[in-house]
Structure formats: structure tokens, C-alpha cells
Amino acid sequence: MATLPSGGGAQALLSACRNASTDPDARARASTDRSGYVPGSVPDGVVYAETVDDVVEALRLATRFRVPIVPRGAGTGLAGGSSATAGSVVLDVSRMNRILSIDPEEQQAVVQPGVLNAEVNAATARYGLFYAPDPASTAICSIGGNVATNAGGMWCAKYGVTRESVLSLQVVLADGRILKTGRNTIKGVSGYDLNALLIGSEGTLGVVVEATLRLLAKPLHTATVAAYFADAQAAARAASAIIAARIQPAILEFIDGGTLAAVDAMMGTDHSSRGNAFLLAQVDGHGALLEQQVLVEAVTPFATSVEQTDDDVRAADLVAARRNAIPALQQLGRVSIGDIGVPRKRLAEAVAGLAGIAERTGVKIFVIAHAADGNLHPMVVVGPDESITEGPAKAALGEMFHLARRLGGTLTGEHGIGLLKQDWLEEEVGSLSLELQHKIKAAFDPLGILNPGKGI
Ligand SMILES: Cc1cc2nc3c(=O)[nH]c(=O)nc-3n(C[C@H](O)[C@H](O)[C@H](O)COP(=O)(O)OP(=O)(O)OC[C@H]3O[C@@H](n4cnc5c(N)ncnc54)[C@H](O)[C@@H]3O)c2cc1C
Structure with missing residues (x-):
């Protein structure tokens, strides 16, 4: 594979992908999230994926040209997880925003990653069902971002966080292959639980392109x-x-x-x-x-x-x-x-x-x-x-x-490590855990192109 000068790979990727933008305003918007952290530079461009194929294509090219990719949902994160700098390309999936199906009998919904959290509850209410993880940002954050951060919210004390409410995922890996994790049954324990691993992985292991959500019956009182x-x-x-x-x-x-x-x-x-x-x-x-x-x-x-x-x-x-x-x-x-x-x-x-x-x-x-x-x-x-x-x-x-x-607690309950809390991660999880986590990252993303420098 040819070695490209810095930035050359990103330009090659951006010119090959459909719905790519190098507009300065778009790059500035995509450089940060709601944490208030402002990086010193902006990404080289933004790819607005509209289909799973768009995501596959962007990641295949990213692998080919060794371009760092920053997955982005609605950009409401509070840990700098979707912040992006020069040399990287933002892969924005907010246009993949359709609810694909709702099955009231099985109490499940299949959604694309850009669907907003509140939209799921608006659509499932007519069946007397609800989706429990409800961040305070429900009206503005996406399901893909919720999955990537294992988001919590007010109802989680009783009904659990995102990990308890996502049955299965479709994820595009760094090299463009599509991985399916989890299952659509309430129970199931075959193999390691990659579904649970992907949930909360902050865009460092794969890009979520579809999620099957577990719905609950709305309480009558x-x-x-x-x-x-x-x-x-x-x-x-x-x-x-x-x-x-x-x-x-x-x-x-x-x-x-x-x-x-x-x-x-x-x-x-x-x-x-x-x-x-x-x-x-x-x-x-x-x-x-x-x-x-x-x-x-x-x-x-x-x-x-x-x-x-x-x-x-x-x-x-x-x-x-x-x-x-x-x-x-x-x-x-x-x-x-x-x-x-x-x-x-x-x-x-x-x-x-x-x-x-x-x-x-x-x-x-x-x-x-x-x-x-x-x-x-x-x-x-x-x-x-x-x-x-x-x-x-x-x-x-x-x-x-x-x-x-x-007090026997943790560095982050629901917003993730992102970029801003990395200084303290090892102190909490320990060096052995961190070493294994880096090996897991390498197994999923050997070139280290997915959201590098974030999460772990
Ligand atoms: C006012 C306010 C209130 C909030 N309240 C809460 C709260 O109560 N509970 C809570 O948990 N959070 C809360 N948040 C934080 C934020 O809304 C959540 O972290 C949310 O899950 C982020 O979703 P997003 O779509 O905006 O993701 P982004 O900000 O776009 O991304 C967040 C992380 O997820 C990754 N990512 C995004 N989409 C994908 C995808 N499709 N595939 C793989 N990786 C992806 C990004 O790379 C990044 O690392 C709040 C934020 C604000 C501004």
C-alpha cells in the first residue's frame, strides 16, 4: 500500500465518498461536541453517510488510505468523544435516521443510528410501549451515540441503562466488514458478549449502523x-x-x-x-x-x-x-x-x-x-x-x-471517558485491565483508525 503524505489520504477519501464536505463551517461544527472542549484544529472533512453502504465505503477507504475516522451522531457528547482534529475525517451518521420497524408483540424496535432518542418514544407510545434509557438530552441525542456511550438517564435507576435495552447491533468494522452482535431473543448466551462490549465503546471498535431496541410496557400509573x-x-x-x-x-x-x-x-x-x-x-x-x-x-x-x-x-x-x-x-x-x-x-x-x-x-x-x-x-x-x-x-x-x-465510586457514570478523562482511567481500572482493553481494540481495529485517542 502506498504511503501518502499527511492529509493526502483524507483528501483521497473525501473525493471518493458521496456526500462528503470540506466546507469550513461543516468542519468547524464537526470538530467538537457539547463538552465545551475546543480542539486546536478542525478535521479535513465530513462524510454524511445516508446508507450502510456509505459507511462501508468510507471505512474501506479509511483503511486503504490509513485515515483516522471519528464517528459522529448528534454531537451532544460531554467527554470530547466526537471531537476531531486535522488529518481526520468525521463520519456523520445523523442522516441515517429512520425507524425501520416496531414489533409491538415482541416489544422491539429496529432503528438506524441517527434516530433521536425522543423519536423512539414518540413512535412507540402509540403501542403503549417505551424505550427506557432517557438521557436529559433525549430530544437532541441519537441512538447511535447512546449506544456508543452506554447512555443513562432518569429512568435508569429502575429500568437500566442502554446496555440493558439493546438486544442486537449491526456494526461496520474499521475495514468495512459488517458485524452482527447480540440476538433478538430475551435470553441468549452463545459466545462472548460482543454486543455488551460494543455498547459503551465510544466509536473506537466499530460504527453502529442499526440497533434492535428492547421496549417495555408503559406503566399505567x-x-x-x-x-x-x-x-x-x-x-x-x-x-x-x-x-x-x-x-x-x-x-x-x-x-x-x-x-x-x-x-x-x-x-x-x-x-x-x-x-x-x-x-x-x-x-x-x-x-x-x-x-x-x-x-x-x-x-x-x-x-x-x-x-x-x-x-x-x-x-x-x-x-x-x-x-x-x-x-x-x-x-x-x-x-x-x-x-x-x-x-x-x-x-x-x-x-x-x-x-x-x-x-x-x-x-x-x-x-x-x-x-x-x-x-x-x-x-x-x-x-x-x-x-x-x-x-x-x-x-x-x-x-x-x-x-x-x-468513596468507592467511578470516574464516569454515563458520559464516557472520551478525550477529557483519560488522565485518570488507568488509576480506576488498573494497568492489566487497560492492557487487555488495548488488545481488544487492536483485534477490532489493527490500524487504529477508529476514533484514535478516545475512550481507552
Ligand atoms: C444538555 C445535555 C444533557 C445530557 N444528559 C445526559 C444524560 O442524562 N445521560 C447521558 O448518558 N448523557 C447525557 N448527555 C450526553 C450525551 O447526550 C450522550 O452522551 C449521548 O449518548 C451522545 O449521543 P450523540 O448522538 O450526541 O453522540 P456524539 O456526541 O455524536 O458521540 C458521542 C460518542 O459516540 C460515538 N458515536 C456516535 N455515534 C456513533 C455510531 N453510530 N457508531 C459508533 N460510535 C458513535 C462518537 O464517536 C463519540 O465517541 C447530555 C448532553 C447534553 C448536552
């Missing part, structure tokens, strides 16, 4: 509780009391006082007048009203105000406070979204530890959390001209990781 507290510690203790009461909420979200004020400012609501920390809980199923009562009893001793409702419209308003928390904080400055996980009973310690980190590093840290699964999103907010990947913000990120580890 839901009941919602909004509880307000004098401080974050009281809210964290109330969350532990809910879990100790053996309630399994479908949603249990924590928002601290600063975030609540930002949400109020953006949405014109008045949550912060009722307390300085907020827990939103939703229970569902036939026993929803009964569970709601037990839940209210569990949180009341800690709360300044408790509201309960089984009205869908009011419940949606309360859920909107959580869904809008990140955009609301983004009104205050540049935001780096942390994503640590701790054992759920240590939530209060984690919140206290984050306050200490804010004091030591001098950065502002706001906290929202999926309280039922111990997944905290500490939000570092800096001024518009300050870096969120270097200096005090990076120091805070490092301290957060060490806090999570000290």
Missing part, C-alpha cells in the same frame, strides 16, 4: 413527589431514606440550591423559594399511589416542603426543572459537566466533598444527581474566557475523580 430541603445534606439524607424504605423510584433526581435558582431564572419558575435543595421522585406501576405515600413519609422528616401529584401535566413541569438544569447553568458561564458515580448511600458525603473541592480550587461547582443510582453531575462553571479543560477547572475535575474513588 405514575405518581410524582417534589420535595424541597434547607440544604443539600438534608436532601441527600432523604434520598438515602427513600432507598432504605425499599422504594424503587423510576426517577429520583437531586438538584442543589444554586442550580435551582438558575433553573428559576431561565424558566420563570419559583422552585428556589421553597427550599435550597430539591428531590424529584416518580414512582410507577399499579402500586404507584401506595409507593408515593411511603416515599412522602420517608422524605418529610428532612424536608421544608413536599408536593405530591398524579397529574401528568404538573409532573411534566416538575421533570422539566431537571431536564433544563444543564442549559440553565450554561447561562451562567462555561460549564464542564462532571459525571462521577458513588455508592448511593454515600451521596451526602459526595455532596459535602464537592463543596470542599469548590472551596480549595476556587471554582464554582453546582450539583445535580441521579440520586437513586449514585450518579452525580458536578457542574464546574467558569467565566466565558476561562478554560474548562485546563487550570482550576481541570484541577477540580481531578479532585472529583479522587473523591469518587475514595
Whole structure:
């Protein structure tokens, strides 16, 4: 194979692929995600795949010309996973956005990777079914990206993350071969579980071109509780009391006082007048009203105000406070979204530890959390001209990781390692695990052209 000068391979690929663009705006858009990280250069071009054949062709050419390929869905990632620099080509699959079939009897949907998460639920609702992994970004993120990051969301405490809801995948490997993983039965254990391996592999092992999703029956009843507290510690203790009461909420979200004020400012609501920390809980199923009562009893001793409702419209308003928390904080400055996980009973310690980190590093840290699964999103907010990947913000990120580890937790609950958390990965997983992971990467992608430098 001829050795091409740097950049030559990318140009050859781009001129051979249909729907390729070298437009400066397209390249700039494709260079980054929603993490706020801005690379120092832009990719050489973007291929907008519309079919599986387009993906196969792009990857065959990438292998032939040794061109780094960055798979891209909707670009809402928060770890720099779909960021791309000079010499690489972005393979954007957002135009592969059709729901191919819905089987209400088997409770499955087959979708292309560019379908948005919310579109799956809009389409399956008419059958009384839903797709459980619901990131706060549901309206803007793609199923392919969800698979690649093993995305989680509010309902995951009860219904599991993406890995529990994807039965099988069709994936194009780095050399253009098509791999099918998993199976469309509920059970099945033949061979190693490559389906589980691909889910969460952050575009480093293959490009997802089709996914068979497991759907669940929509609960007939839901009941919602909004509880307000004098401080974050009281809210964290109330969350532990809910879990100790053996309630399994479908949603249990924590928002601290600063975030609540930002949400109020953006949405014109008045949550912060009722307390300085907020827990939103939703229970569902036939026993929803009964569970709601037990839940209210569990949180009341800690709360300044408790509201309960089984009205869908009011419940949606309360859920909107959580869904809008990140955009609301983004009104205050540049935001780096942390994503640590701790054992759920240590939530209060984690919140206290984050306050200490804010004091030591001098950065502002706001906290929202999926309280039922111990997944905290500490939000570092800096001024518009300050870096969120270097200096005090990076120091805070490092301290957060060490806090999570000290409490028996993890560096990332759902956003992935991407580019921005690699410094701490080995410390969490260990050198042997990392060595094996690199060998797995080499088995799938011997030339190292798929999303190099990301994930592991
Ligand atoms: C406001 C906001 C709220 C969020 N809330 C949540 C949340 O609650 N839970 C959560 O988990 N995440 C959340 N996120 C993060 C983000 O939405 C998820 O990580 C999502 O899964 C990314 O999907 P995407 O289509 O935007 O992927 P991208 O950003 O385009 O890509 C993410 C990664 O996946 C890879 N990739 C994308 N498509 C494919 C494909 N077809 N094949 C192989 N690799 C691919 C990319 O290379 C990259 O490494 C939030 C983001 C924002 C902006």
C-alpha cells in the first residue's frame, strides 16, 4: 500500500465518498461536541453517510488510505468523544435516521443510528410501549451515540441503562466488514458478549449502523413527589431514606440550591423559594399511589416542603426543572459537566466533598444527581474566557475523580471517558485491565483508525 503524505489520504477519501464536505463551517461544527472542549484544529472533512453502504465505503477507504475516522451522531457528547482534529475525517451518521420497524408483540424496535432518542418514544407510545434509557438530552441525542456511550438517564435507576435495552447491533468494522452482535431473543448466551462490549465503546471498535431496541410496557400509573430541603445534606439524607424504605423510584433526581435558582431564572419558575435543595421522585406501576405515600413519609422528616401529584401535566413541569438544569447553568458561564458515580448511600458525603473541592480550587461547582443510582453531575462553571479543560477547572475535575474513588465510586457514570478523562482511567481500572482493553481494540481495529485517542 502506498504511503501518502499527511492529509493526502483524507483528501483521497473525501473525493471518493458521496456526500462528503470540506466546507469550513461543516468542519468547524464537526470538530467538537457539547463538552465545551475546543480542539486546536478542525478535521479535513465530513462524510454524511445516508446508507450502510456509505459507511462501508468510507471505512474501506479509511483503511486503504490509513485515515483516522471519528464517528459522529448528534454531537451532544460531554467527554470530547466526537471531537476531531486535522488529518481526520468525521463520519456523520445523523442522516441515517429512520425507524425501520416496531414489533409491538415482541416489544422491539429496529432503528438506524441517527434516530433521536425522543423519536423512539414518540413512535412507540402509540403501542403503549417505551424505550427506557432517557438521557436529559433525549430530544437532541441519537441512538447511535447512546449506544456508543452506554447512555443513562432518569429512568435508569429502575429500568437500566442502554446496555440493558439493546438486544442486537449491526456494526461496520474499521475495514468495512459488517458485524452482527447480540440476538433478538430475551435470553441468549452463545459466545462472548460482543454486543455488551460494543455498547459503551465510544466509536473506537466499530460504527453502529442499526440497533434492535428492547421496549417495555408503559406503566399505567405514575405518581410524582417534589420535595424541597434547607440544604443539600438534608436532601441527600432523604434520598438515602427513600432507598432504605425499599422504594424503587423510576426517577429520583437531586438538584442543589444554586442550580435551582438558575433553573428559576431561565424558566420563570419559583422552585428556589421553597427550599435550597430539591428531590424529584416518580414512582410507577399499579402500586404507584401506595409507593408515593411511603416515599412522602420517608422524605418529610428532612424536608421544608413536599408536593405530591398524579397529574401528568404538573409532573411534566416538575421533570422539566431537571431536564433544563444543564442549559440553565450554561447561562451562567462555561460549564464542564462532571459525571462521577458513588455508592448511593454515600451521596451526602459526595455532596459535602464537592463543596470542599469548590472551596480549595476556587471554582464554582453546582450539583445535580441521579440520586437513586449514585450518579452525580458536578457542574464546574467558569467565566466565558476561562478554560474548562485546563487550570482550576481541570484541577477540580481531578479532585472529583479522587473523591469518587475514595468513596468507592467511578470516574464516569454515563458520559464516557472520551478525550477529557483519560488522565485518570488507568488509576480506576488498573494497568492489566487497560492492557487487555488495548488488545481488544487492536483485534477490532489493527490500524487504529477508529476514533484514535478516545475512550481507552
Ligand atoms: C444538555 C445535555 C444533557 C445530557 N444528559 C445526559 C444524560 O442524562 N445521560 C447521558 O448518558 N448523557 C447525557 N448527555 C450526553 C450525551 O447526550 C450522550 O452522551 C449521548 O449518548 C451522545 O449521543 P450523540 O448522538 O450526541 O453522540 P456524539 O456526541 O455524536 O458521540 C458521542 C460518542 O459516540 C460515538 N458515536 C456516535 N455515534 C456513533 C455510531 N453510530 N457508531 C459508533 N460510535 C458513535 C462518537 O464517536 C463519540 O465517541 C447530555 C448532553 C447534553 C448536552
